Amino acid sequence: MKIGIITTYSWFKSTHNYGSGLQTYAMIYFLRKKGHDAFLICNTTGIYPELKYSGFFSRCGHYIYRYYIALQSWVNRRSGLSRQNPEPPEKNLAFTKFLDSCVPHTDEMSGEQVESAPPEADAYIAGSDQIWQGVNALNFLSFAPPGKKTIIYAASSAWTSLDKTWKNTVKTLIHIPQHVSVREDAGLSVCREMGRKDGVLVCDPTLLLMPDQYRTEIKSQCISASIPEHTLLVYLLNIKNGQQMHQQAIQALSQQSGTEIRMVPCQGSRPYIASLHLYEPAPLEWCSAIDQAQYVLTNSYHGTIFSILMHTPFLVMPQTNKESAEHARFESLLHILGLEDRICDPAQPLFAQMSSSIDWNDVDARLAVFRKQSADFLLKALS
Numbered sequence: 001m002k003i004g005i006i007t008t009y010s011w012f013k014s015t016h017n018y019g020s021g022l023q024t025y026a027m028i029y030f031l032r033k034k035g036h037d038a039f040l041i042c043n044t045t046g047i048y049p050e051l052k053y054s055g056f057f058s059r060c061g062h063y064i065y066r067y068y069i070a071l072q073s074w075v076n077r078r079s080g081l082s083r084q085n086p087e088p089p090e091k092n093l094a095f096t097k098f099l100d101s102c103v104p105h106t107d108e109m110s111g112e113q114v115e116s117a118p119p120e121a122d123a124y125i126a127g128s129d130q131i132w133q134g135v136n137a138l139n140f141l142s143f144a145p146p147g148k149k150t151i152i153y154a155a156s157s158a159w160t161s162l163d164k165t166w167k168n169t170v171k172t173l174i175h176i177p178q179h180v181s182v183r184e185d186a187g188l189s190v191c192r193e194m195g196r197k198d199g200v201l202v203c204d205p206t207l208l209l210m211p212d213q214y215r216t217e218i219k220s221q222c223i224s225a226s227i228p229e230h231t232l233l234v235y236l237l238n239i240k241n242g243q244q245m246h247q248q249a250i251q252a253l254s255q256q257s258g259t260e261i262r263m264v265p266c267q268g269s270r271p272y273i274a275s276l277h278l279y280e281p282a283p284l285e286w287c288s289a290i291d292q293a294q295y296v297l298t299n300s301y302h303g304t305i306f307s308i309l310m311h312t313p314f315l316v317m318p319q320t321n322k323e324s325a326e327h328a329r330f331e332s333l334l335h336i337l338g339l340e341d342r343i344c345d346p347a348q349p350l351f352a353q354m355s356s357s358i359d360w361n362d363v364d365a366r367l368a369v370f371r372k373q374s375a376d377f378l379l380k381a382l383s
Contacts, residue, residue, distance in 0.1 A: 001036045001037065001122045001123060001382060002036070002037045002038075002039075002120065002121045002122045002123075003031055003036050003037065003038040003039070003121055003122065003123045003124070003125060003382070004039060004041050004106075004118070004119050004121035004123075004124045004125070005024070005027055005028065005038060005039065005040050005041060005124075005125045005126075005127075006040075006041045006043055006114070006124065006125070006126050006131075006138055006139065006141070007020075007023070007024050007027075007040070007126070007127060007128065007129060007131060008020045008023075008024070008129045008130065008131060009024070009040060009041075009042050009043055009044070009105075010043065010044050010045065010046040011046065011129075012024065012095070012099075013095075015266065015267055016087075016091060016092070016095050016266060017237075017266060017267065018235075018264075018266065018283055018286045018300075018302060018303075019129070019206070019300060019301060019302025019303070019305075020129055021095065021098060021099070021103075021283050022206055022283055022286075022287070022302060022306075023128050023129050023204055023205045023206050023302065024040055024103055024205075025098075025102050025103050025283070026204075026205040026206045026207075026208060026209050027125070027127075027128065027153070027205035027208070028040065028103055028104060029209060029213070029217075030205065030208045030209060030375075034379065036382070038104070039104040039105055039106065039119070039121075040103050040104065040105035040106065041105075041106050041109065041114060041118075041119055042105050042106050042107065042108045042109060043109055043110075043111060043114050043138055044108050044109065044110055044111075045110065045111035045114075045136060045138060046134075046136065087265075087270065088280065090280075091280050094281075094282035094283075095282070095283065097282070098282055098283045098284065101221075102217075102283075102284070106119050111136070111138055114138055114143050115137075115138070115142065115143045118143045118144065118145065121148065122148065122149065123148060123149035123150070123151065123382055124141050124143075124144045124148060124149070124150050124151070125151045125152075125153050126138075126139050126140065126141050126151070126152050126153070126155065126177070127151075127152055127153035127154045127155050127181075127205075128153055128154035128155065128156065128183060128204055128205050129154075129156055129204075130156045130157055130158075131155050131156070131157075132155045132156065132157040132170075133156075133157050133158060134166075135165075135166055135169045135170060135173070137173055139155075140152070140170075140173035140174060140176045140177060141176055141177050142173065142176055144176075149178065149381070149382060150176065150177040150178045150179070151177060151178065151179045151180075151181075151378070151381045151382070152177045152179065152180045152181060152182075153181055153202065153205070153378060154181055154182065154183040154202050154203065154204055154205060154374075155180070155181070155182050155183065155187065156182065156183040156184060156187065156329060157187065157190075158328075159184060159186035159187050159189070159190050159328055160186060160328060162190065167190075167193070167194065170194055171194050171195065174191070174194045174195070174196050175195065175196070178381070179198075179200075179377075179381040180196050180198065180199045180200070181199065181200040181201070181202040181374075181377055181378075182199055182200075182201060182202070183201075183202065183203070183204055183329060183332070184201075184328050184329050184332040184333075185201060185328070185332045185335075186328045186332070187199070187201075188201055200377050201332075202373070202374035202377055202378070203333075203367075203370050203371055203374040204301075204302070204305060204333075206302060206305050206306070206309070207305060207309070207367065207370070207371055207374070208371060208374060208375055208378075211291075211309045211310055211311075214284075214287050214291075214309070215291070217284060218284050218285075218287060218288050218291075221284060223282075223284050223285050223288055224285075224288060225281060225285050225286075225288040225289035225291075225292050226279075226281075226285075227260075227262050227279065227289050227292060227293065228259075228260040228262070230257075230258060230259045230260060230294050231259055231260055231261075231262050231289075231292065231293045231294055231295075232250070232253060232254050232257060232259040232260065232261050232262070232293070232294065232295045232296075232297065233262050233263075233264070233279075233289055233290060233293035233295070233296045233297070234250060234261060234262070234263040234264070234277075234296075234297045234298070235263075235264045235266070235296070235297075235298040235299075235300050235303040236263075236269050236297075236298065236299050236300070236317065237266055237267040237268070237269065237299055237300050237319070238267050238268055238299070238319055239267070239268040239269040239272055240268060241272075242272045244272075244320065245269065245272045245273075246317060247272075249350050250297065252350065252351070253295075253297070253350045253351050253354060256351040257294065257295060257351055257354070257355070259294050259295060261277045262277060262278075262279040262289070262293075263277045263278060263279060264279055264280065264281065264286065264289075265278065265280065266300075286306075287306055287310075290303070290306045290307055290310050290312055291306075291310040291312065293312055294312075294313075295312070295313050295314065295315075295354050296312050296313070296314040296315075297314070297315050297317060297354070298314065298315075298316060298317065299316060299317045299318065299319045301329050301330065301333075304316055304330060304333070304334075304342075305333070308337065308339070308363065308367070311358075311360050313354060313355070313358060314342060314354075315342055315343075315344045315350070315353055315354050316330055316334070316342055316343045316344060317344050318330070318343065318344065330343065331343075336366060336370055337363050337366050337367060337370075338359075338362055338363065338366060339358070339363065341353075341356070342358075
């Protein structure tokens with residue numbers, strides 16, 4: 001079966017977000033191993049609201065957000081932050097190479113092109129990742145021709161902060177796909193509120209694969225993470241200031257654990273990382289680094305997932321401000337896997353929390369059940 005997948009391509013391209021790229025890779029890998037001809041639809045529109053789907057207040061919010069981004073960029077230039085550790089062109093090349101070599105895909109297509117002339121396929125899947133963070137009709141498979149199979153797989157959003165404009169628009173769009181699944185418990189409640197009581201909770205596509213499937217791909221491409229033997233790998237997203245980098249706590253953890261710090265920049269953290277600690281892997285090398293690291297400290301959902309897959313001790317540093325609304329995704333996954341204690345408690349010593357034991361046998365057993373339920377949903381929807 002030929003399957004077209006629409007997901008967070010524009011986000012992956014613009015931010016070099018590892019999780020965004022790897023969940024796409026995992027979905028296509030999983031489907032191809034099942035004998036399907038799966039490919040990515042490179043939609044450039046993005047996950048955030050298109051103005052034609054937004055109300056007056058959403059349009060105001062859109063322009064305010066654009067003004068904020070421009071102002072933040074100006075402040076960074078004035079302070080010299082934008083000149084500290086500038087992103088090397090090699091990183092963009094590494095992400096492009098990963099996409100071209102590991103992810104079968106179309107040429108780039110605008111939203112209008114996808115709507116008017118969608119790539120030929122027998123089925124279309126939207127997901128995973130935060131495709132419902134904004135309202136984009138494409139991410140509800142509005143473009144699928146009649147008679148095609150349509151599936152939402154592991155959609156995510158900041159469920160607890162969705163406004164009336166989002167809900168009023170989605171009440172119609174959510175009934176387009178034949179099958180709907182979400183990545184977090186909170187998403188099920190939203191689906192029911194929107195009239196989709198048939199919504200199902202499934203795992204992120206990256207969890208559909210076994211750890212050794214990633215390791216085999218990494219080995220086949222002769223990839224090895226260039227990190228010290230004893231590494232504290234830090235991957236923090238959505239950083240707005242130096243305080244959010246927890247530099248003192250990280251230094252203390254490094255000293256107490258006898259590890260060397262390596263920090264992967266993404267989505268705002270780059271200006272606050274010392275050159276000594278900066279580490280910029282390609283996507284599969286990032287997986288390898290998590291596998292090789294002694295510890296992982298992250299506020300990233302996929303940083304957490306790959307730590308779990310690779311049995312690397314980790315701690316989740318909850319995000320703050322606007323991004324705190326997305327914390328439900330950590331709570332949902334860690335609750336299912338019995339890992340709630342891996343969310344950092346600021347009142348407790350960091351090293352004591354990081355070095356506490358994890359029952360990986362129990363985690364793997366829970367994950368196996370969740371993985372099978374999720375795979376069964378997807379394969380049944382395609383049958």
